[in-house]
Amino acid sequence: MIIDLxxxxxxxxxxxxxxxxxxxxSPAMGMVGTIVVVVDEASHHDAMKAANEAGREHPSRVLxxxxxxxRGASGLDAEVRVGEGIPGEAVLLxxxxxxxxxxxxxxTPLLLPDSPVIVWWPGGGPRVPAEDPLGRxxxxxxxxxxxxxxxxxxxxxxxxxxxxxxxDFAWTRLTPWRALMAAALDQYPTKVTGAEVAAxxxxxxxxxxxxxxxxxxxxxxxxxxxxxxxVTAVRLFTPSGPIALTRPxxxxxxxxxxxxxxxxxxxxxRTTSELLSEELRRLDPDDVYAKTLAxxxxxxxxxxxxxxxxxxxxxxxxxxxxxxxKKVVAAEKPAAKKAAPATKAxxxxxxxxxxAAKKAAxxxxxxxx
Numbered sequence: 089m090i091i092d093l094x095x096x097x098x099x100x101x102x103x104x105x106x107x108x109x110x111x112x113x114s115p116a117m118g119m120v121g122t123i124v125v126v127v128d129e130a131s132h133h134d135a136m137k138a139a140n141e142a143g144r145e146h147p148s149r150v151l152x153x154x155x156x157x158x159r160g161a162s163g164l165d166a167e168v169r170v171g172e173g174i175p176g177e178a179v180l181l182x183x184x185x186x187x188x189x190x191x192x193x194x195x196t197p198l199l200l201p202d203s204p205v206i207v208w209w210p211g212g213g214p215r216v217p218a219e220d221p222l223g224r225x226x227x228x229x230x231x232x233x234x235x236x237x238x239x240x241x242x243x244x245x246x247x248x249x250x251x252x253x254x255x256d257f258a259w260t261r262l263t264p265w266r267a268l269m270a271a272a273l274d275q276y277p278t279k280v281t282g283a284e285v286a287a288x289x290x291x292x293x294x295x296x297x298x299x300x301x302x303x304x305x306x307x308x309x310x311x312x313x314x315x316x317x318x319v320t321a322v323r324l325f326t327p328s329g330p331i332a333l334t335r336p337x338x339x340x341x342x343x344x345x346x347x348x349x350x351x352x353x354x355x356x357x358r359t360t361s362e363l364l365s366e367e368l369r370r371l372d373p374d375d376v377y378a379k380t381l382a383x384x385x386x387x388x389x390x391x392x393x394x395x396x397x398x399x400x401x402x403x404x405x406x407x408x409x410x411x412x413x414k415k416v417v418a419a420e421k422p423a424a425k426k427a428a429p430a431t432k433a434x435x436x437x438x439x440x441x442x443x444a445a446k447k448a449a450x451x452x453x454x455x456x457x
Contacts, residue, residue, distance in 0.1 A: 091169075098194050105168055105170065105198075120204075121146065121204045122149045123150045124206070126208070127152060131211065140174050147176040149178075151179050151199075155188040161185055163184040166182070205225050206228040209232065217251075228367060232258065258293045264355055269324065272331050272343070273331070280326055281325050281397075283302075285312070285319065288313070291319065294311055298387065299381075302387065310395060333355075341354075
């Protein structure tokens with residue numbers, strides 16, 4: 089059911105939601121939370137679709153707020169959707185004029201009672217999400233650094249203004265990468281002398297990945313540009329060889345560990361709804377993300393040379409691998425040399441026996457004649 093409301097109020101919207109639930113035959117609410125989406129007119133359709141898809145795993149009330157500040161008269165238009173393939177409830181809100189400057193006055197009466205609130209900015213997000221009027225309502229505040237219109241994200245402001253509950257889709261995209269690299273060191277414990285992250289130019293996930301590796305391993309981490317898409321490779325340099333996770337096509341990756349055969353890993357780029365579903369599963373503070381932001385600030389203050397892996401670390405790894413190969417070849421060569429004389433001696437003995445046999449046969453032939 090779809091109900092259009094023009095020049096309405098929050099109380100009228102709440103009444104329309106109740107009416108729609110009753111008409112749909114489900115007066116009881118079985119939703120687990122409220123998702124507040126702050127978006128512009130151009131991208132609200134994709135954002136609402138992603139929130140509704142995430143709601144199949146976490147049925148929620150989705151409030152999509154389109155802010156239209158300007159000199160026009162203040163007003164509120166709404167579109168209430170219940171059913172129509174939507175697992176929970178969806179309300180599209182258009183706030184005009186001065187009302188767009190105080191969106192919390194419209195959103196607060198529509199929040200589900202005694203349930204968590206997740207605020208999501210698909211278009212990037214404010215510099216300090218916890219200080220935003222709508223961000224204060226959320227237990228979880230989700231931004232997306234990859235969608236920002238600015239040239240780069242101000243990680244200093246994000247780190248200084250961090251509050252428990254802040255997160256970013258650029259960080260969420262790294263969950264499988266971080267899990268695989270941590271599992272590699274659990275299965276193959278060794279000393280890491282340096283690390284490298286390759287990604288498309290300007291990828292914020294690569295910045296966070298490099299900061300996470302540096303904060304956890306306490307080694308220099310170098311960033312390299314690649315053709316993408318997204319993050320294409322992460323390498324940990326060890327005395328025995330590199331531990332590498334490479335994904336050149338954005339779908340399948342290759343997991344390499346020294347002394348073991350390469351293994352294919354399914355590592356496709358996830359959709360927005362999948363990222364949002366992951367954030368809805370965990371609503372507690374992400375302390376690792378906070379430490380990574382702090383390390384990002386440290387990396388921004390470091391000189392460029394300090395963020396490069398020393399050539400000695402790369403050369404020592406390559407030299408040890410080459411030396412191991414030479415040892416194998418050297419171990420095989422003496423065996424071949426020893427085998428050669430033995431073969432020649434056997435050939436001489438065989439020739440001598442044949443000659444003696446011919447002479448003996450000749451003498452017998454002469455005696456018979």
